[in-house]
Structures are given as C-alpha cells and as structure tokens.
Amino acid sequence: MFEIAELDHEIAKDEYETRSAELRERLLDAQFDMRERGKQAVLVVTAGVDAGGKSETIQLLHGWLDPRHIRTRAFVDDEQDHGRPPFWRYWRELPARGLIGVVFHSWYQQPIEDRAFGGLRSAKFDRAMDDIRRFEQMLSGEQFVLLKLWFHLSKRDQHDRLRALEKNKLTRWRVRDEDWQHHDQHEQLVEVATRALRTTSTDFAPWIIVPGKNERYRSLVVGQALLDAMRNEEVTAPSAEPAVHPVPPIDGLHVLQTLDLSRRLEKPSYDRELEQWQGRLATLVRRKKFAKRTLLAVFEGVDAAGKGGAIRRVTAALDPRTYDVIPIAAPTDEERARPYLWRFWRHLPPHGRVLLFDRSWYGRVLVERVENFCTSSDWLRAYGEINDFEEQLVEHGVVLVKLWLQIDQGEQLRRFDERKQHGHKRWKITEDDWRNREKWSHYEQAVTDMIDRTSTEVAPWTLVEANDKHFARIKVLRTICERLEKELR
Amino acid sequence: MFEIAELDHEIAKDEYETRSAELRERLLDAQFDMRERGKQAVLVVTAGVDAGGKSETIQLLHGWLDPRHIRTRAFVDDEQDHGRPPFWRYWRELPARGLIGVVFHSWYQQPIEDRAFGGLRSAKFDRAMDDIRRFEQMLSGEQFVLLKLWFHLSKRDQHDRLRALEKNKLTRWRVRDEDWQHHDQHEQLVEVATRALRTTSTDFAPWIIVPGKNERYRSLVVGQALLDAMRNEEVTAPSAEPAVHPVPPIDGLHVLQTLDLSRRLEKPSYDRELEQWQGRLATLVRRKKFAKRTLLAVFEGVDAAGKGGAIRRVTAALDPRTYDVIPIAAPTDEERARPYLWRFWRHLPPHGRVLLFDRSWYGRVLVERVENFCTSSDWLRAYGEINDFEEQLVEHGVVLVKLWLQIDQGEQLRRFDERKQHGHKRWKITEDDWRNREKWSHYEQAVTDMIDRTSTEVAPWTLVEANDKHFARIKVLRTICERLEKELR
Numbered sequence: 005m006f007e008i009a010e011l012d013h014e015i016a017k018d019e020y021e022t023r024s025a026e027l028r029e030r031l032l033d034a035q036f037d038m039r040e041r042g043k044q045a046v047l048v049v050t051a052g053v054d055a056g057g058k059s060e061t062i063q064l065l066h067g068w069l070d071p072r073h074i075r076t077r078a079f080v081d082d083e084q085d086h087g088r089p090p091f092w093r094y095w096r097e098l099p100a101r102g103l104i105g106v107v108f109h110s111w112y113q114q115p116i117e118d119r120a121f122g123g124l125r126s127a128k129f130d131r132a133m134d135d136i137r138r139f140e141q142m143l144s145g146e147q148f149v150l151l152k153l154w155f156h157l158s159k160r161d162q163h164d165r166l167r168a169l170e171k172n173k174l175t176r177w178r179v180r181d182e183d184w185q186h187h188d189q190h191e192q193l194v195e196v197a198t199r200a201l202r203t204t205s206t207d208f209a210p211w212i213i214v215p216g217k218n219e220r221y222r223s224l225v226v227g228q229a230l231l232d233a234m235r236n237e238e239v240t241a242p243s244a245e246p247a248v249h250p251v252p253p254i255d256g257l258h259v260l261q262t263l264d265l266s267r268r269l270e271k272p273s274y275d276r277e278l279e280q281w282q283g284r285l286a287t288l289v290r291r292k293k294f295a296k297r298t299l300l301a302v303f304e305g306v307d308a309a310g311k312g313g314a315i316r317r318v319t320a321a322l323d324p325r326t327y328d329v330i331p332i333a334a335p336t337d338e339e340r341a342r343p344y345l346w347r348f349w350r351h352l353p354p355h356g357r358v359l360l361f362d363r364s365w366y367g368r369v370l371v372e373r374v375e376n377f378c379t380s381s382d383w384l385r386a387y388g389e390i391n392d393f394e395e396q397l398v399e400h401g402v403v404l405v406k407l408w409l410q411i412d413q414g415e416q417l418r419r420f421d422e423r424k425q426h427g428h429k430r431w432k433i434t435e436d437d438w439r440n441r442e443k444w445s446h447y448e449q450a451v452t453d454m455i456d457r458t459s460t461e462v463a464p465w466t467l468v469e470a471n472d473k474h475f476a477r478i479k480v481l482r483t484i485c486e487r488l489e490k491e492l493r
Numbered sequence: 494m495f496e497i498a499e500l501d502h503e504i505a506k507d508e509y510e511t512r513s514a515e516l517r518e519r520l521l522d523a524q525f526d527m528r529e530r531g532k533q534a535v536l537v538v539t540a541g542v543d544a545g546g547k548s549e550t551i552q553l554l555h556g557w558l559d560p561r562h563i564r565t566r567a568f569v570d571d572e573q574d575h576g577r578p579p580f581w582r583y584w585r586e587l588p589a590r591g592l593i594g595v596v597f598h599s600w601y602q603q604p605i606e607d608r609a610f611g612g613l614r615s616a617k618f619d620r621a622m623d624d625i626r627r628f629e630q631m632l633s634g635e636q637f638v639l640l641k642l643w644f645h646l647s648k649r650d651q652h653d654r655l656r657a658l659e660k661n662k663l664t665r666w667r668v669r670d671e672d673w674q675h676h677d678q679h680e681q682l683v684e685v686a687t688r689a690l691r692t693t694s695t696d697f698a699p700w701i702i703v704p705g706k707n708e709r710y711r712s713l714v715v716g717q718a719l720l721d722a723m724r725n726e727e728v729t730a731p732s733a734e735p736a737v738h739p740v741p742p743i744d745g746l747h748v749l750q751t752l753d754l755s756r757r758l759e760k761p762s763y764d765r766e767l768e769q770w771q772g773r774l775a776t777l778v779r780r781k782k783f784a785k786r787t788l789l790a791v792f793e794g795v796d797a798a799g800k801g802g803a804i805r806r807v808t809a810a811l812d813p814r815t816y817d818v819i820p821i822a823a824p825t826d827e828e829r830a831r832p833y834l835w836r837f838w839r840h841l842p843p844h845g846r847v848l849l850f851d852r853s854w855y856g857r858v859l860v861e862r863v864e865n866f867c868t869s870s871d872w873l874r875a876y877g878e879i880n881d882f883e884e885q886l887v888e889h890g891v892v893l894v895k896l897w898l899q900i901d902q903g904e905q906l907r908r909f910d911e912r913k914q915h916g917h918k919r920w921k922i923t924e925d926d927w928r929n930r931e932k933w934s935h936y937e938q939a940v941t942d943m944i945d946r947t948s949t950e951v952a953p954w955t956l957v958e959a960n961d962k963h964f965a966r967i968k969v970l971r972t973i974c975e976r977l978e979k980e981l982r
Binding site: 059070072074075076106108177312316329337338362430 | 555564567779804814818819827
C-alpha cells in the first residue's frame with residue numbers, strides 16, 4: 005500500500021515555485037467560492053507516521069489559504085470531554101458549511117496507536133474502524149467532504165528525518181522519546197495502518213497517501229488534493245432518489261393499532277400513583293450510582309398527545325438544578341449549517357444530569373419526511389445514523405428512554421376543540437395543527453417505520469396509550485423509573 | 494434592612510390556594526407572551542441565608558411555569574472555567590431573549606461568603622460589588638431583566654429550620670456541617686449582605702428581600718415578583734435619546750491627523766524585518782510562561798486598510814493548532830438573541846492560545862453607530878461595557894493588543910481601483926464599500942471617539958500608519974512582539 009509513497013519523488017525548485025504559485029491562486033479562489041456557496045464543508049483529517057510532515061504541511065496550507073476561514077484543532081484529552089461519548093469532541097468542533105476544518109489527532113489516532121503500540125485486540129480495533137466508517141458516511145451524507153491524508157515515511161527515511169530534526173537546535177524540541185520508540189515499532193504501525201486504511205477507504209471518504217520525504221512534492225500533493233476536495237461539486241447535488249422505499253403494510257395493519265387506547269386510570273388511583281412514582285424517581289436520581297450516568301428521555305407524539313403535561317409530571321420530581329427540558333422547534337442558522345444531529349449533540353450534558361427532549365432527532369423521520377423538508381435519502385439514512393448516535397449514548401452510560409404518546413384522531417379533535425373553547429392563547433391551535441391532522445395516515449406510516457427501524461435492543465421505544473392523560477403520565481413515570489432501576493442495579 | 498422580612502407573615506391555606514392558582518395562570522400567560530415577543534429575558538438571581546427556601550421556591554416556580562422555557566443553573570467550580578475570566582461561566586449560559594434563566598450560586602456567592610466567612614478585605618469586596626453593578630447595568634441595557642431575590646431568615650428561624658430539616662429523614666441529607674458553621678456566623682453574613690444589597694440595589698436591578706420563614710408567603714412573594722419582572726415592558730421600549738453626545742472637535746483636529754501616513758519600508762528591509770519579527774513571535778509564544786497567558790489581537794481599520802494581509806503575516810509565525818482567526822461579520826440569530834458582547838465572550842479560548850479578531854466588538858461604536866444599526870444609548874454605553882470587558886480579559890492574563898490600521902482616502906481609492914482592475918472576485922468591491930467611503934468623515938469621528946474613550950492604561954490602542962503595507966505589517970508584528978515581551982518578562 006505504501007510502495008509508491010516510498011519512491012524518491014523530486015520536484016525542482018523552479019518547477020515548485022511556478023506550480024505552487026498557480027496552486028495558491030486556485031486554492032484561494034476555491035476557498036472563496038466554497039464559502040460563498042456555503043453548501044459544503046471540507047474536513048482535512050491528518051494522520052501518519054511521526055515526522056511525516058503533517059504539521060509542516062498544515063502550516064503551509066494556512067499560509068496558502070485565507071486563515072480566517074480555516075479552523076485547525078488538535079484533539080487532546082480534555083477534562084470536559086470525559087462526561088460525554090468519545091465522538092462528542094469532534095461534533096462540537098464541526099465547522100459550519102462553507103469552511104475548512106483541519107483535524108489533528110483525529111478519531112483514527114487512538115485506535116491505531118493502541119493497536120500498534122498498546123494492547124488493543126484485533127476485534128475491538130475492527131469495531132472502532134467500523135464506527136468510524138459510519139461516522140464518516142454520515143458526514144459525507146451531510147455535505148462534509150472528508151480529505152483524509154496519511155503522511156508516510158519509510159523506516160529509513162523516518163530515521164533520517166528524526167536525526168535531522170534533532171541536529172537543528174530550532175527543531176530539536178519537536179523530537180520526543182516517544183517518537184524514537186514509535187520508530188522502533190515502525191513495522192507494527194505500518195501493518196496496523198494498512199488495515200485501517202484498507203477498511204476505511206470508502207467511495208465517500210478515500211484515503212490519500214502523502215509521500216512525506218520530499219517537502220515540495222508533499223506540499224503539491226496535499227494542495228492539489230485539497231483543491232479537488234473544495235471543487236467537489238458532486239456532493240452538493242441533491243441526492244439521487246433511493247431505489248428502494250419502505251413498503252407500507254399491505255393489509256393496513258401496524259403496531260399502533262395493537263394499542264388499547266381505552267386504558268384509563270381514575271383520579272384517586274392517579275393521585276396515589278403519581279406521588280409514589282415521583283417519589284421513586286426523586287430517590288433514584290439521588291443514588292450515588294447515578295452520578296456516573298445520565299438520564300435522557302425523548303418525548304414524541306402527535307399534536308395534543310400530552311407530551312408537555314407528561315414532561316411536567318417528570319420534572320416535578322426533580323431538582324431544577326439537575327435537569328433541562330429541550331423543546332425542539334425550527335433549527336437556528338448555526339444548526340442549519342451543520343450536520344443534522346449536531347443540534348442534539350450540543351445539548352449532551354455531563355454525567356449526573358437529566359435531559360428531557362420535547363420532540364427530538366426523530367423529527368427527521370417524522371415531520372421532515374412527511375413535509376418533504378429533506379430528501380428521501382436524507383430520512384432513509386437517518387434511521388442508521390440515529391441508531392449509531394443512540395448506541396454511542398448508551399455505551400457511554402446514558403439511560404435512554406424513548407416514549408411515543410399515542411392518541412386516536414377522535415381524541416385529538418376533542419382536545420383541539422377543548423383548546424378552542426378554552427380560548428386560551430397558550431393553547432391556540434395553529435394552521436399547522438390542522439394541516440398535520442389531514443396528513444394523519446402519512447404520519448402514522450412514518451411512525452410505524454420509525455418504531456420498526458429504531459426500536460433497538462439498546463434503545464427500545466415504549467408506546468404509551470395516551471387517550472387518557474392520567475394513564476399516560478403514570479406509564480411515562482413508571483417506564484422511566486423501571487429503566488433507571490434496572491440500569492442502576 | 495431585614496426587619497420586615499423577620500415579621501411573622503402568615504397566609505391561610507384557603508387564601509393561598511386561591512391566590513396561587515390565579516398567580517399560576519398569570520405566570521403562564523406572561524411566560525408565553527414573553528417568549529412570543531422574544532424581546533427580553535428574565536434572569537432570576539437567588540441568594541440568601543442557608544435554609545432560607547431558595548431551592549424550594551425555584552422548584553415551585555418550575556412547577557408553576559412551563560419548564561421547557563426555563564434554564565436553571567447552579568454554578569459550581571468547573572475545570573473548564575479556569576482558563577477564562579470569572580464571568581465567562583455566566584456569559585456562556587445566558588439564555589436567549591424570550592426565556593427565563595435561574596442562577597444559583599451567582600456572582601454574589603463568592604464575594605459575600607469570602608467576606609463573611611473568609612478573609613476577603615473590605616476594599617476588594619467593594620470592588621467586586623462594583624464589577625457586579627456594571628455587569629448588571631450592561632445586562633439591563635440589553636433587555637435582560639434582573640430579578641434578584643435575597644432569601645432571609647432570622648438566626649432563630651434559621652436554627653428552627655435546620656433542626657426541622659434534620660429531623661425529617663427525607664431531608665436530613667440537605668443539612669451539611671457547613672450550614673451550622675454559617676449559622677453560628679449569622680450576624681457576619683447579615684452584616685455583609687446588608688452592605689452588598691445596599692451597594693448593588695440599583696434602579697435597573699433592585700434587590701427583593703424574600704421572608705424565608707413562611708412557605709406560602711414566600712411563594713406568593715416570589716411568584717408576584719417574577720410576574721412583574723416578566724410583564725415589565727418598559728425595558729423593551731427603545732432607550733431614550735441621551736441628553737449628551739460627544740462633541741466633534743470644533744477645530745477639526747483629531748488624533749488620526751497626527752499620523753505620518755508617508756512612512757514607508759523598502760522591500761529589502763521589509764523582507765529582513767519580517768523574518769526577524771516572525772521568528773521572535775514564534776519563539777515568544779513557545780515560552781513556558783505563555784502557557785498561562787492568552788494573546789488576543791484586535792484588527793480594526795477602514796475597508797482595504799490591509800487587515801487581512803497583516804493578519805496573515807502574524808499567523809505565518811504561528812502553529813495552526815494554537816491560533817484562531819475570528820472574522821466578525823453579521824451576527825447569527827443565536828447571537829442576536831443575547832447581549833452584544835456574548836458573541837465575543839463565546840470565542841474566548843483557554844490559556845496558551847492566540848486569537849486574532851478581524852474586526853471586533855468595536856463594530857458597536859463604528860459601523861453600528863454610523864449606520865444607525867443601534868440606538869445612540871446603545872453605542873454610548875458600549876464604551877464603558879467594552880472597557881469593563883477588556884479589563885476582565887487583562888486581569889485574567891490576556892495580552893490584549895488593539896490595532897487601528899489607518900490609510901487616507903486617496904490610498905483607499907487607489908486600492909479599490911487596483912482591485913477593480915485586478916478583476917479578481919476575491920477582491921470584489923461591493924456597494925457597501927463605496928457607501929462606507931462616502932461616510933468617511935462620520936467614520937473618522939467614530940474612530941476618534943473610540944480611541945479617545947477606549948484607549949485605557951490596561952488596553953491601549955496602537956495606531957498603525959498603513960498607506961505603505963510593508964511598514965504597517967512590520968509595525969503590527971513589532972507591536973505584538975513588544976507587548977508579549979513586556980508581559981512575559
């Protein structure tokens with residue numbers, strides 16, 4: 005894999021001057037165009053052997069390009085990352101579309117080093133590569149162009165380069181003991197890298213191997229690759245219509261119909277149970293074990309299904325300093341400029357807190373699907389993206405509870421009428437509410453597809469019969485408590 | 494000051510039920526209206542004696558109001574705060590206009606406790622109160638309504654309350670040893686609080702003393718106060734035109750005219766000096782002492798003054814992993830919803846980094862003033878707000894360098910023409926550029942006022958003669974290096 009990179013590439017000084025001047029003009033143009041369009045972002049991911057020229061090259065690119073519109077980040081271990089899943093640090097620094105982000109110490113660093121120099125087992129390493137592949141696929145689907153650069157040096161060239169750096173008193177500080185240790189294990193690194201590059205070189209995010217030895221050659225390779233990446237218009241084209249769509253059940257039977265919406269709870273029982281479950285919840289989140297966990301509950305349901313009321317019955321049991329309710333409405337412009345899930349990642353709290361989502365990332369496969377706010381490809385790939393996201397949450401200790409509150413059309417109409425009569429502006433019915441109602445069967449289809457595809461073993465949906473508010477609220481509280489009890493056991 | 498709060502207030506159960514039900518309706522209405530308008534935020538600041546009922550009251554308010562649109566934050570010491578000025582933690586959590594924020598452990602907590610129970614000297618305490626007063630004045634000017642609640646208990650009532658909490662096995666955990674220690678020092682706390690409340694009770698942010706003993710009375714007091722705060726329409730009214738404006742110099746003489754714009758640097762000297770100063774800068778930021786500092790440089794100047802070029806000569810000396818350039822253009826909608834300086838606070842990096850602003854918070858007193866994007870009151874109070882902001886930065890170890898690049902009208906025209914001829918889209922001249930040019934004298938006046946009012950001893954302006962780009966770039970680099978050298982000595 006690295007044979008070509010070990011050839012002795014040479015570029016004469018004159019030729020380099022001419023080509024680099026020309027390249028720089030084009031890079032600046034492309035960067036300007038990209039920013040004007042604001043449709044895609046370029047993420048430059050750097051990896052490779054020590055002393056392979058990563059820093060020098062990025063330094064050069066900052067010189068060639070307009071540094072006001074590049075963000076370079078070296079991801080080092082940071083206190084505040086600890087409370088969140090590993091990928092959180094990358095999510096929070098994702099540039100807006102139109103900009104270039106450069107990632108040092110990317111998501112490849114840890115698994116490759118741990119496998120080459122530490123004790124990471126092969127199966128776990130492969131699993132890490134698999135996670136990365138799906139992360140990159142999501143980014144690519146979100147118009148983030150990935151330029152993955154592997155800076156290579158043969159063992160011999162690496163030796164010469166480290167020696168040269170050591171000899172110069174201006175660069176001596178850059179050579180750490182660790183570099184020489186890694187140098188001794190050059191073969192292991194190359195072996196691991198070969199596997200990493202092979203398994204993560206995809207059509208949407210191929211690796212580019214950069215020969216590290218000759219500075220001029222290296223610079224031109226990277227400059228040209230970045231130019232291509234910025235000019236890549238294809239990814240901004242609307243995704244092609246996928247060939248296969250979910251098929252609605254031919255007999256019209258679906259999971260929502262299996263619910264017994266006549267279930268009720270009378271007021272005296274409700275009052276008793278409410279007090280009991282709220283007390284239980286209050287005790288559960290005060291347990292010592294909870295300090296290392298997070299409770300994240302997602303409330304979904306059609307308009308007037310009673311999400312707000314159910315949420316209030318949950319928060320009533322909690323200390324206001326420990327929870328947040330996140331109502332999901334239209335995204336802000338900063339959110340619109342980034343991949344879909346960014347607006348949810350940004351709210352992830354450290355451990356020990358409770359987060360309640362009033363509507364959630366499932367909007368992608370519900371309202372955005374039904375109202376055509378996104379393409380079919382977007383919502384079809386969202387199922388997998390959401391499952392990946394939730395798996396990361398759960399693996400990181402988040403107790404994830406997903407609640408679908410179901411009412412029937414008659415009950416919705418009754419509640420709309422009640423709100424109208426009440427005449428209270430807080431409950432005003434909007435045009436949207438009536439329009440959504442007309443699309444009841446479309447939403448029903450979207451909901452059943454959603455439950456079908458995202459009720460996973462780690463993050464199952466709980467369907468809540470919500471025609472009777474008392475019954476629904478107690479079921480919500482009970483579901484949360486029982487999940488917490490199981491998880492904190 | 495606390496006499497009234499120590500009276501034995503009583504509210505009968507029936508009366509409470511009626512009044513609280515009515516109050517709740519009104520609170521929900523007011524919260525809804527406030528969110529619809531999106532013009533002001535309410536910040537509830539809680540403080541007071543231990544066991545005075547802070548938590549219970551906030552818990553109650555969360556129950557009365559819609560918890561989806563309240564953010565409650567308890568500010569405890571956090572690792573990530575350490576690299577930033579003390580107020581950073583409050584800035585980053587400021588709610589958007591339209592929402593309610595509740596602040597536990599506010600900016601009052603530390604100085605009051607340190608003064609009452611620790612060794613904080615009187616002068617330092619007064620200085621802290623002064624900083625707070627100015628912070629709150631800024632918030633108030635930005636349509637943030639401050640509801641400051643001091644929960645009071647007499648020493649005797651506090652004793653009874655702590656005992657009661659200890660007796661109940663459900664609340665026993667809440668009483669810490671510290672609470673009893675503080676109880677013993679009740680007199681000291683009251684003395685310090687009296688001074689704090691007196692010096693920070695302003696027309697824009699008065700304190701409200703909440704009698705803590707009787708739960709019903711306390712709840713109604715806080716509920717009513719919050720209702721008033723949300724209904725406070727006055728603050729959303731456009732500020733009155735200030736009575737006094739800066740007077741332009743009657744003889745037309747101003748500081749910019751004192752610059753010798755004919756200063757030049759020939760190419761050979763430039764090349765030599767550039768290398769020298771860039772090398773010096775590279776060495777300076779790699780010094781050990783710099784790891785505890787931050788370099789923040791502000792670049793301001795009229796269009797085509799050469800800000801971008803100067804910035805690139807600075808970044809060329811730096812490791813891309815250690816700096817960011819922040820170009821300031823139109824604010825995002827998240828930024829627009831918060832106080833003006835929020836969009837700059839949010840970029841503040843931890844120590845050891847370099848931040849370069851291409852335009853900055855000075856937009857408030859330049860373009861926003863000249864183009865009437867804000868009211869006269871807004872830009873007039875901005876001078877003081879900016880000085881406060883910069884003082885906080887400097888006190889926290891930020892090396893702040895403010896550069897004004899000055900060219901004359903002839904040179905600007907020459908550069909515009911050059912750009913037009915170059916025909917390069919990156920340098921396209923917009924309508925705005927020509928319009929700004931017509932307002933040259935207005936900008937000149939704004940610039941001189943700005944320098945006059947914000948060139949402070951801790952953060953002076955450096956005026957850069959920029960008709961010759963070579964001269965300007967070297968002066969910029971030299972200014973930065975010399976400031977760093979002085980600061981890192």
